[in-house]
Amino acid sequence: MVRLDRTKLLAARYRAAQDRPYLAAALYSLTVVETRQVPTMGVDRRWRCYVSPEFVARTPVPELAGVWVHEVSHLLRDHHGRSDRLPAAEQRDHMRVNIAQDCEINDDILADGLPLPEGTMSPQRFGMPEGLMFEAYLRLLPEDVRSHDCGSGAHGVGRPWEEPGPAGGVGDVEAGALRRSTAEAMRSHQRTRGSLPGGWKRWAEEILQPTVDWRRVLAGAVREALAWAGGAVDYTYARPSRRSGAMRGVILPSLRRPMPRVAVVVDTSGSMSEDDLAAALAEVSGVLKEVGVGKERVAVLSCDADVQVVRRVTSADQVELLGGGGTDMRVGIEAALRAPQRPQVVIVLTDGYTPWPSEPSAARVVAALIGDAPPDPPPWIEKVYVTG
Known part of the structure; x- marks a missing residue:
C-alpha cells in the first residue's frame, strides 16, 4: 500500500x-x-x-x-x-x-x-x-x-x-x-x-466591490410593504370578542388584521430581459407565498403602454408576459388601483424607463428596477435594483 x-x-x-x-x-x-x-x-x-x-x-x-x-x-x-x-x-x-x-x-x-x-x-x-x-x-x-x-x-x-x-x-x-x-x-x-x-x-x-444581493433587498421591501398594509386593523362582528362572555346579552366586536391584496405590474415592453423578469417575478411570488398571501389576493398585470393581461395566479409560470411596445407604468398602476378588489400593495417590475404617477397613491408602491443604471422613480416609490 x-x-x-x-x-x-x-x-x-x-x-x-x-x-x-x-x-x-x-x-x-x-x-x-x-x-x-x-x-x-x-x-x-x-x-x-x-x-x-x-x-x-x-x-x-x-x-x-x-x-x-x-x-x-x-x-x-x-x-x-x-x-x-x-x-x-x-x-x-x-x-x-x-x-x-x-x-x-x-x-x-x-x-x-x-x-x-x-x-x-x-x-x-x-x-x-x-x-x-x-x-x-x-x-x-x-x-x-x-x-x-x-x-x-x-x-x-x-x-x-x-x-x-x-x-x-x-x-x-x-x-x-x-x-x-x-x-x-x-x-x-x-x-x-x-x-x-x-x-x-x-x-x-x-x-x-460587492454588489447588494437584490433578492434579499426585494424580499425585505415586499415584506415591509405587506406588514405596513396589514397593520391597518378594524373591528368585526364575524368573530366576537372573547370579552363578550363577561357581558351578558352584549356582543362585542374583535379586532382583525386583514391580509393585504397585492398587484404585480410587469413591464413587458421591448427593452425588458425575459430572464431578469422571470427572476424578479419568481422572487416576488416566493415572498408572497411565504407570508401567506394566497392566490385569490394577487393579481398580475402585463403592461407596456397599455394593460395587456390581468389575471390571478398561483405561480410565476402562469403569468402571460404579453406586450413589447412602448412603456407607461402609470397605466398599469392605475388599472390595478381601479380594480373592484383594490390592492394595498403594488409591486412594479420595470427597467425604469417609464413615466410614473405624479403623486402618491393610497397603496404602497415598490419598484423593482431591472437592468443596468435604470433611472430612479419618484422619491415616494420604494426602489430595489435587480441585477443580473
Whole structure:
C-alpha cells in the first residue's frame, strides 16, 4: 500500500504559493486529510483537502501545484454557495455541476501557464467559449458528461469520505475574510507585478466591490410593504370578542388584521430581459407565498403602454408576459388601483424607463428596477435594483 508522501505534497503547495503569492494565505488554510476514497484530491465546505496517496505518488510536483490551485479555487470562488442557489433540477446532477465549475477554474489556470494532469476538464474540450461562469457552462455541457468528484467544497453535496462536523475546518466568517484578503493581494499583485487571468481579475473586483444581493433587498421591501398594509386593523362582528362572555346579552366586536391584496405590474415592453423578469417575478411570488398571501389576493398585470393581461395566479409560470411596445407604468398602476378588489400593495417590475404617477397613491408602491443604471422613480416609490 502506497503511503502518503507528505513531503512531496507540501512541496507542491509551497511551489503553488511561491508562484502565485496572492493565493498563499488561502492555500495554507487548507487542512490535509489522507484518504483512499478519492481518486485525486477534493475539498469540503470547511476547507479540508482530501488527498489520495496514489495520486500524489504518480503526479509530478508542478502538476500537483496546479491541482492545489484548482482545489482552493473552488473554495475562494464559493462554488458550493453558488451551487446552493441553482435551480433544484440542476443541483441534482452534482457531477455535471462539478465539471462546469472545473471549466470555470481551469481556463484561468491554463491561461496562467500552470500545468495540470492529463484529462483535465476545460471549456475547449467541449467546444465552449472561455471566460464564462460555471452557471453558464452548466447549460452548455453535454448531458452525460462525468469526471472525478471534487467534493462538497465544489458542488455542495456531502460525500462519504468527508469528515463530519466543523472540527479542524474553516468557518464561514473566516472563509469570507480569506476571500477578501486574497482579493486584496490580487489587486496589489496587479499594481506591482503584472496582470491576472481574466477570471481572477473579475472575481477580485466583485469581492472588493460587492454588489447588494437584490433578492434579499426585494424580499425585505415586499415584506415591509405587506406588514405596513396589514397593520391597518378594524373591528368585526364575524368573530366576537372573547370579552363578550363577561357581558351578558352584549356582543362585542374583535379586532382583525386583514391580509393585504397585492398587484404585480410587469413591464413587458421591448427593452425588458425575459430572464431578469422571470427572476424578479419568481422572487416576488416566493415572498408572497411565504407570508401567506394566497392566490385569490394577487393579481398580475402585463403592461407596456397599455394593460395587456390581468389575471390571478398561483405561480410565476402562469403569468402571460404579453406586450413589447412602448412603456407607461402609470397605466398599469392605475388599472390595478381601479380594480373592484383594490390592492394595498403594488409591486412594479420595470427597467425604469417609464413615466410614473405624479403623486402618491393610497397603496404602497415598490419598484423593482431591472437592468443596468435604470433611472430612479419618484422619491415616494420604494426602489430595489435587480441585477443580473
